[in-house]
Amino acid sequence: MTLSVLDLAMIVLPAAAYLDQYKKIHKSGDTGTFNPATCGVLLVCNIIRVFFWLARRFDTVLLYQSFVMIVAQLLLLELCVRVQHRRRRPSFQIKSLKDYTSAFWAWPHFSHYVAFCAALAGGLWLLHLMFGSSAAYADLVGAVALGIEATVPMPQAWNNYKRKSTFGLSWIVIMSWFGGDLFKIGYYIASGAPAQxxxxxFVQFSVDLIICYQIARYSVYTRIGSTASPVSTIKMGTSL
Structure with missing residues (x-):
């Protein structure tokens, strides 16, 4: 199989978008506002996407994209766990299944996350052996995988709504989401990818539009007073 420049862009660029986040965390030694749950969402949906491909063979470019994203998110997650481990109390340990479940996705060691991903892949492999030939099963796996992936930008939109502010949110980041999702839609349609x-x-692109609207709407706070910031304006309004 010969990959075109467009194919390579489709494989690499979604994961490359997280390179800047990795560099910032590595440089500052702090995860900041980045939520490692984002890594979890992307790991789960891309692992499931691999088994979706096994059940219904679609464009291998999208399979390669999942593999690259899995590797990228594991690297980013390992860094987040390593950074957070320095601030975690030494007595915090996973000694039982109850500890493992109660601390879900807040585990102290990277090996716990790897074990979860391996267990997920193992369970999906067993399901594939039992139901892989079923078209209904393939549709269900695809719906679950892409349904989870569609939620990736939603926390940002919800956070903007709760704060009634987009202060500190980069237009460059949002436009990269906007352009990237639009590019993916065109690629999916042109390559005949499954409807999922x-x-x-389209769901992700719709959320991108919502975030763009929020930036335009909430930026009005920056025009209230020459020295008031969006955050301080909100605090003043809520205290009255």
Whole structure:
């Protein structure tokens, strides 16, 4: 199989978008506002996407994209766990299944996350052996994988809504989401990818539009007073 420049862009660029986040965390030694749950969402949906491909063979470019994203998110997650481990109390340990479940996705060691991903892949492999030939099963796996992936930008939109502010949110980041999701929709349609991919792209693109609207709407706070910031304006309003 010969990959075109467009194919390579589709494989690499979604994961490359997280390179800047990795560099910032590595340089500052702090995860800041980045939530490692984002890594979890992307790991789960891309692992499931691999088994979706096994059940319904679609464009291998999208399979390669999942593999690259899995590796990228594991690297980013390992860094987050390593950074957070320095601030975690030494007595915090996972000694039982109850500890493991109660501390879900806040585990102290990277090996716990790897074990979860391995267990997920193992369970999906067993399901594939039992139901892999079923078209209904393939549709269900695809819907679950892409349904989870579609939720990736939603926490940002919800956070903007709760704060009634987009202060500190980069237009460059949002426009990269906007352009990237639009590019993916076009690629999915042109390559004849399963409908789940296209629907996921439209959901993500819709959330991108919501965030762009929030930036335009909430930026009015920056015009209230020459020295008031969006955050301080909100605090003043809520205290009255």
């Amino acid at each position: 991919f296209t629907m996921c792209g």
